[in-house]
Amino acid sequence: MLEELQLFQDPNFDESIVREEVRTYYPFVKSFGNNDEVEIAIYQQDSILLMSEAAIIIEGTLKKNATGTGTIEFTNNAGAFLFDSISYELNGKEVDKVRDPGTVSLLKGYLCYEKEDSSLSIGGWNYPEGHLVTYDPTKSTFYLRIPLWHLLGFFHDYKKIIFGKQILRLIRSRTDNNCFKVSKDDTNGELTITNIELKVKHVFLNDVIKNEFAISNKHRQTDLNAVQTMGTA
Template sequence: MLEELQLFQDPHYDESIVREEIRSYYPFVKAFGNNDEIEIAIYQQDALLLMNEAAISIEGTLRKNANGTGIVEFTSLSLNNAGAFLFDSISYELNGKELDKVRNPGIVSSVKGFLCYEKDDTSLSIGGWNYPQGGLVTYDPIKSTFYLRIPLWHLFGLFHDYKRIVFGKQTLRLIRARSDNNCFKVSNDDTVGELTITNIELKVKHVFLNDVVKLNLLTQINSDKPLLIPYRQWELHELPALTSGGTTKEIWSVKTCTNVESPRYIIVAFQTNKRDQMMQDATLFDNIEISNIRLTLNSEYYPYEDMKLDFSSRKYHEAYYMYTQFSKQFSSSTNKPILDYDDFNNRALFVIDCSKRNDSIKHSTVDVKLEIESMKAFPQNTKAYCIIIHDRVMEYLALSGVVRSAL
């Protein structure tokens, strides 16, 4: 019967959750210097947690060194997503099994933000993402203090996709960056910013169920019924430097993977003299006059035709179109692209959709190869990034505590 005709239907209220609490978890050792490993563990086996709503809470200071004559700019446009650049890698484990690991989370989350987020969305401003205004809204220039609350879904593909409760022993592992130069900007070479982290906590939402729902859940857990955890992993690969010295073409054999890790999407980006440079913006991606990028998966090519780009003539509409389609295809989102046509020139992200493949590709070992062509010779000190987004499904036997791949 149509909803409009349900005149005598009783109202329904969802009271399966009777209480929610946000609790803090702390690292074993409070050492937050460069290259330090920070481990935060949750040992409460019976706690029901919404890890997709968990966040890393960070407190720290940023000061100019004693001999510096310039200005440390922690609130300028070029310092968007500063918090993610505090770490070289982050990983999440369930019962000792690593489910997701992100190398260089600053780059990966910046790319994800430009692909998936909407302009002027302030919900992530306290996490350091504040595009296009830029800067960290919680920074106090008088006291030189800053505060961050970075949600895990901003950093991990796992928690971007998987939004159900999690239970069991869980570990968050953070490796501090070897340098914090990507987190702030100085006005001249004589000035050095000194960033110090004073505290890190993990804020996690605990969920408490009513007795009926809890009993039903425990019954299924005691039967050791497998729980499936499907998500899409953002896997970063780096080419330290493109071949310079007059070369306009590069062939990059990114990786050889099994059919399980076969790519769904490939995102390619470039940076010239950006990494670890205090006077540069680590979230800018150079177009380096790219004329074409082609992905090869075994014998299949994506896209089918050459892009025929010319950034110097503002002819990059094909690359921009592929960028604008990503959010629609990846998450069925109706969000407007965060980058307009002009912004894309300085934050060029080359998106290749390879999610639709024939069976011969799906059931074989896959060689991932990129052919990169430019209108001009590649600049020196140009780093290439390739993010491979692929499906992953883990199986969790809650009673026995076993976590394994389901594919």
């Protein structure tokens, strides 16, 4: 029978998730110059995270030289071009790594994204042209919010919850020339990043589901220890 005709069916309520909460994680060292390594770690092993909906927040300034007579603006996918490589580690193992994420994500965007999809405009990507980033020319400040799934293919495919020790490692680009363009030769720009942070959604389960996870993890750890013991015997 069609679902539309099931008038007397009891309603189903999914109460497995009690609430969701977005939390912010910061790098250990706030040095965001060219060639610097930016590492953001999550050591809360008991936390259940929805990393597929996580996003990198980047704030900074883009200033034009005082003697320049031209204009300056960001290039398409400018946020991704800020880095030479991006990697993600889970429990000490590298799950995904992308070199030259600016070029990789730009090509993926042109091939896979729809023209009407403007949700990434605040992350510096737009198809084909348009308002690329939240940039205030009067103050020379910009704000970027880049989803992890735009930069790392793992999070584009894996939508399930994740828990354990996690590290997001960003290597700043050697130069920021690919991030902005100028209209005249006498004009140049200086890009400075003032803050980088990671926004992650935490998922809180009800007690029944939480206990099932705890029992399942305990059995998995027991099996892992048994395999390791057999390997060293």
